[in-house]
Amino acid sequence: MSKKLLAVTVLIASLSALTLGAQEQASGSSVITRKKGDQSITILAGGFIPLFVLDNTGALISPSNMYPGASFGVQYRYMLGKSIGIGGSIAGSFVTTVGGGTLFLAPIGVTAAWVAGGEPMEYEVSTELGMNIMRIYGNGLIEPYAKLGAGLSRYVSSSWSIDTKVSWCFIPEIHLGTYSSLNSYANFLEFSIGAIYHF
Amino acid sequence: MHEHIAGLAENSLPKARKAKSGRTPHAVGLIAAATFILLAFSGCDNTFSVFQSISQEEKQIGADLFKNTAARAMADDSSNYYVLLGQVVWRPKSGDSWDVLSVNGSTDYFAAGLAGDGTKIYVAKADINNIFDGIYEGTYTSGSSADAWTWSPVGDAKSDIETDVGSDFYVDWIKYVNDTFFVAVHNDSSKYSLFYYNGASFVSAGAAVSGIDAPLVDIVYDGSSSYWLISDSKVYKGTPGALAEDSTASNPDYDHYLLGIASDGAGRVIVSRRDGYVYSYDSGAWTSITVKSSTKLGPLFFLTLPASTPRILVGKGVSSYGYMEYNESTSTLKENGKDFVSTSQSIYYSTITSKQVQAFWQPVHEYDATKITLFILLASGSTDTYALYRNDYTISTESWSGWTAE
Numbered sequence: 001m002s003k004k005l006l007a008v009t010v011l012i013a014s015l016s017a018l019t020l021g022a023q024e025q026a027s028g029s030s031v032i033t034r035k036k037g038d039q040s041i042t043i044l045a046g047g048f049i050p051l052f053v054l055d056n057t058g059a060l061i062s063p064s065n066m067y068p069g070a071s072f073g074v075q076y077r078y079m080l081g082k083s084i085g086i087g088g089s090i091a092g093s094f095v096t097t098v099g100g101g102t103l104f105l106a107p108i109g110v111t112a113a114w115v116a117g118g119e120p121m122e123y124e125v126s127t128e129l130g131m132n133i134m135r136i137y138g139n140g141l142i143e144p145y146a147k148l149g150a151g152l153s154r155y156v157s158s159s160w161s162i163d164t165k166v167s168w169c170f171i172p173e174i175h176l177g178t179y180s181s182l183n184s185y186a187n188f189l190e191f192s193i194g195a196i197y198h199f
Numbered sequence: 200m201h202e203h204i205a206g207l208a209e210n211s212l213p214k215a216r217k218a219k220s221g222r223t224p225h226a227v228g229l230i231a232a233a234t235f236i237l238l239a240f241s242g243c244d245n246t247f248s249v250f251q252s253i254s255q256e257e258k259q260i261g262a263d264l265f266k267n268t269a270a271r272a273m274a275d276d277s278s279n280y281y282v283l284l285g286q287v288v289w290r291p292k293s294g295d296s297w298d299v300l301s302v303n304g305s306t307d308y309f310a311a312g313l314a315g316d317g318t319k320i321y322v323a324k325a326d327i328n329n330i331f332d333g334i335y336e337g338t339y340t341s342g343s344s345a346d347a348w349t350w351s352p353v354g355d356a357k358s359d360i361e362t363d364v365g366s367d368f369y370v371d372w373i374k375y376v377n378d379t380f381f382v383a384v385h386n387d388s389s390k391y392s393l394f395y396y397n398g399a400s401f402v403s404a405g406a407a408v409s410g411i412d413a414p415l416v417d418i419v420y421d422g423s424s425s426y427w428l429i430s431d432s433k434v435y436k437g438t439p440g441a442l443a444e445d446s447t448a449s450n451p452d453y454d455h456y457l458l459g460i461a462s463d464g465a466g467r468v469i470v471s472r473r474d475g476y477v478y479s480y481d482s483g484a485w486t487s488i489t490v491k492s493s494t495k496l497g498p499l500f501f502l503t504l505p506a507s508t509p510r511i512l513v514g515k516g517v518s519s520y521g522y523m524e525y526n527e528s529t530s531t532l533k534e535n536g537k538d539f540v541s542t543s544q545s546i547y548y549s550t551i552t553s554k555q556v557q558a559f560w561q562p563v564h565e566y567d568a569t570k571i572t573l574f575i576l577l578a579s580g581s582t583d584t585y586a587l588y589r590n591d592y593t594i595s596t597e598s599w600s601g602w603t604a605e
Contacts, residue, residue: 053250061254099256099549100583103249137548138519139247175245182248 034115038079039199042163045072046192048093048105051168056183064186066103069095071190075111085113089128093190097136105171107132107145120155132171145171153196161196252545259550261585261604262297264288270576270586272372274315275562276339281320282576282587282605283313291343292566297605301345303335303352312373314380317563321353321380323370331370333357334382353380359401360384364392364410377420379439391415393428395439404428405442408435416457417498422464427480429457429470449485451478459514461499471496471513477525490525491515491532497522500559502540504571505597510539514556521552522559522575540573540590542601550588550602554580569594575602 050066073091080086093105109130117123128147134140149167156162169188175181264284272283281289287300287310299306302322311331312323320339324332334356337348360368360382367387374381380396381404391411393404403409413430420426426442428435432454434445444452451457451470459471468480475494476487490496490513497514502524511525515534523534533539536547554577561573571592579586584604591600 053254055251061250063254064250065253065256097253097256097545097549098258099253099545100259101253101256101545101549103253134249136249136253137545137552139244139249139252139548141244141247141249173248173250175248177245179245179248182246182251184248184250186250 033119034079034082036079036081040077040085040196041199042075042077042194042196043073044075044091044163044165044192044194045070046165046190046194047071048095048169049189049191050095051187051189053187054185056181058185061184063098065098066095067097069093069103071192073192073194077111077113079115083115085111085115087111087113089130093188095188101136103134103136105132105134107147107169109145109147120161122153122155122161124151124153125149126151126165126167128167134171134173141173143171143173145169147190149190159198161198163194163196164192165194166191247544252543252548254545255543256545256549257543257601257603259585259604261587262288264297264299265585265587265605267579268586269557269578271557272313273558273560273562273574273576274313274320275564276315276318276320277564278339278341280562281313281315283310284586286310287313287320287322292562292564298343300337301348302337303350304345306345308332311370312382314373314375315563316375316378321373321375323356323373323382325370329369331357331360331368334373334380354396354400356382356396356401360392360394363394363403364390371415372417374418376418376426379420379426381418381439383415383418385414391430393418393442397440402440404439405435405437407443413455417460419460419462419468420464421462421466421468423466427460427462427468429460431455431457433457434470447480447483447485449487450480451476451485451487458496459498461501461511463501469499469501469511471499477511477513488525488527491523491534497556498558502559502573504573504592512540512559514559516555519552520555520578520580521547522556540599542599546601550584550604551575551577553584554578554586567591574605 048071049068050064053061053064055061071093075089077085077087089111090108095103107130109128111126111128113124113126115122115124126149131142132145133142147167147169149165151165153161153163167190169190171186173184175183268284270282274281279289279291281287288297289300290297302324309325309327309329310322311325314321320337323334334353335350336353337350339348364386368384371383371385382394385391391414393408393415394401395404413432416429416431418426418428425436428442433452434450435442436445437443451472456472458473462468470478473495475490475492477490478485478487494515500512502512503509513523515523523532524539525532536544541547557576557578559575573590575588577586587605588602589605590602
């Protein structure tokens with residue numbers, strides 16, 4: 001119940017941020033021009049859906065025994081030019097398991113994005129690489145991860161825009177030596193909505 | 200002016216110092232990052248696979264009766280299993296539906312204790328305020344209605360015990376051991392006493408176990424001559440009515456340290472302590488085994504399946520619970536559901552590990568002659584798991600089925 005409550009709270013907070021942004025837009029208009037040195041912070045919340053897991057031979061592990069969960073994240077971006085941005089991301093996600101467990105994931109990574117479009121709509125394709133802390137039943141692992149995503153955002157004021165994003169998240173679980181048979185490759189789909197503050 | 204002075208002061212710093220002060224944040228950051236990564240990786244277990252472990256999980260669908268409660272004792276007759284929760288619940292061995300047992304014509308009661316001898320069951324019945332009523336002996340005939348059992352009181356337990364400890368007493372547990380029926384009680388003054396039924400009335404099991412300050416934990420029979428009782432501080436042995444403190448050298452006595460006792464029925468007794476030791480009594484002497492140093496242990500169970508690799512099951516835990524398996528012949532300790540009884544670590548994690556073990560139990564009568572069943576009784580804790588799980592051992596294949604919720 002508490003996990004559902006957390007997910008609902010995060011969604012409500014995000015929607016509240018979007019609403020506030022929209023209200024700010026109604027009070028005036030602004031011109032948006034991306035340039036080198038622009039920065040932004042994005043707060044995202046949404047769903048985290050297990051797609052499939054492959055074992056060390058590449059065979060599908062079926063069933064994955066994971067249920068859809070939720071995710072929350074904060075991203076920072078620095079524009080290197082009109083279309084290219086780099087930054088960092090920290091997030092938290094969870095999915096529940098068929099046995100009643102909860103898998104927590106906390107990815108921390110660097111991001112790069114190609115941004116297109118102009119006022120009021122912007123489009124982006126982004127990639128993210130980093131390390132992911134996973135924990136379930138008191139056992140933890142730190143593994144690399146990669147994300148590839150696409151997003152759409154709309155300015156609602158000179159400082160705020162609303163954002164929706166879909167990402168494919170690849171998490172290889174790598175074990176060394178005699179335990180390499182435990183290697184697994186998990187794939188998730190993350191979808192989120194959020195608010196971007198530009199400065 | 201102030202800015203000018205500050206600027207002069209900055210410019211007057213030696214170049215080396217300026218350079219050092221410029222690097223310091225990076226160095227601190229690197230050290231912090233390295234420390235973080237080191238700490239994080241040190242907590243990783245290369246033998247544990249998150250995703251493959253999850254893929255081995257099984258959905259556990261148990262009876263709602265076993266959620267948010269503790270299973271404290273079990274008993275059986277040839278047809279049914281009985282479990283002590285706040286009340287006694289039962290199910291036929293041939294079925295899978297649990298229900299509250301009507302004791303002496305009522306389901307509106309609190310059960311303070313449950314015991315069985317394989318033929319009859321015994322229930323210490325109290326009202327919902329735990330005011331003791333009496334001990335009832337139930338014999339199952341057939342069917343599933345309330346009158347499928349015939350009930351009769353075992354002596355006049357209330358009157359007999361009251362005479363000794365006063366009217367303000369509560370039953371802690373009851374147990375049927377080697378044809379002798381025991382009742383452990385305490386009163387409002389926190390004095391603990393053990394009684395046994397001598398065929399006519401309940402009498403003290405011994406002066407040494409009457410009105411003592413330490414809670415009584417459990418009693419077993421060693422299979423040869425003595426009953427062994429532990430409080431949370433001392434070991435007692437002897438015969439009913441003459442239980443006395445064990446004075447054998449190097450016994451496990453230690454104030455508030457004793458947690459579990461088991462017997463192999465062939466003269467050997469083992470006792471677990473909260474410091475990670477299991478004490479073993481055999482051939483007149485105590486020896487100690489370090490099962491897991493500085494770890495609070497719990498209930499004990501001699502597991503002789505398969506016979507070629509007997510093990511001791513030991514409850515454990517303070518922050519994480521569950522049990523361990525100790526193989527004496529190789530001094531090997533298995534925990535966290537690896538190997539042996541638990542077929543999958545993930546099933547162990549998703550069923551047992553979040554709750555404290557109350558007891559291990561095997562029925563007197565197996566319903567399926569090809570299998571032997573082991574139950575694990577758990578305290579209340581995580582709301583996502585149940586208080587009772589079973590694990591079936593298939594004799595022909597010498598394999599366990601894995602823990603399954605009841």
